[in-house]
Amino acid sequence: SQTIHQWPATLVQPVGSPLSLECTVEGTSNPNLYWYRQAAGRGLQLLFYSVGIGQISSEVPQNLSASRPQDRQFILSSKKLLLSDSGFYLCAWKTGGGTEAFFGQGTRLTVV
Amino acid sequence: AQSVAQPEDQVNVAEGNPLTVKCTYSVSGNPYLFWYVQYPNRGLQFLLKYITGDNLVKGSYGFEAEFNKSQTSFHLKKPSALVSDSALYFCAVRDPNAGNNRKLIWGLGTSLAVNP
Numbered sequence: 303s304q305t306i307h308q309w310p311a312t313l314v315q316p317v318g319s320p321l322s323l324e325c326t327v328e329g330t331s332n333p334n335l336y337w338y339r340q341a342a343g344r345g346l347q348l349l350f351y352s353v354g355i356g357q358i359s360s361e362v363p364q365n366l367s368a369s370r371p372q373d374r375q376f377i378l379s380s381k382k383l384l385l386s387d388s389g390f391y392l393c394a395w396k397t398g399g400g401t402e403a404f405f406g407q408g409t410r411l412t413v414v
Numbered sequence: 415a416q417s418v419a420q421p422e423d424q425v426n427v428a429e430g431n432p433l434t435v436k437c438t439y440s441v442s443g444n445p446y447l448f449w450y451v452q453y454p455n456r457g458l459q460f461l462l463k464y465i466t467g468d469n470l471v472k473g474s475y476g477f478e479a480e481f482n483k484s485q486t487s488f489h490l491k492k493p494s495a496l497v498s499d500s501a502l503y504f505c506a507v508r509d510p511n512a513g514n515n516r517k518l519i520w521g522l523g524t525s526l527a528v529n530p
Contacts, residue, residue: 308457345522346458346504361517392457401446401465401508403518405457 304329308406321380325393333395335376340390420521435490437505447488
């Protein structure tokens, strides 16, 4: 069966420090991968999505970037974190021809 | 423009009573519709979907939803609420004709509180 792993679960980082959040999917090939941010425990904002290795689409210009170095690995990064980058970050995947997406457990990022 | 509306920020219901969480959408054509649930500090869990066919779809944990094309609605329902159903519920829609993008469009969520 397919599983999605996202880590770390929580992270506290100082302003100006770098960020790297990792997401991996097991049990499937060539998934579509997504990074979302959820602010204040409510609405979801799509940050990036990827339909294949090295293919990244950015939805919102911001202080973050994403990379997909391997088929089932999706990384969210920042060179210098801002206070406004705090939030709950969710990774998700779905098959290319599938309908519903499946989510990781999320990373609570607090920038101090 | 494509959009999803969840008109209620919060729904309160007594345990054992039926519950409804509302969702309306604005998407051209025949949309794919989804409901997800999120427990505190957790990722979203898929509950159910409507793609085609019977307007009443059944999902996990006893939830069901009814697709109403004329009212462009996809309300989530459960005949008898449990305290453990208390969570944040998200409605989402995808336009299957939106090309390779075909992103999910999300509602802002409805917080369901089931009181014992």
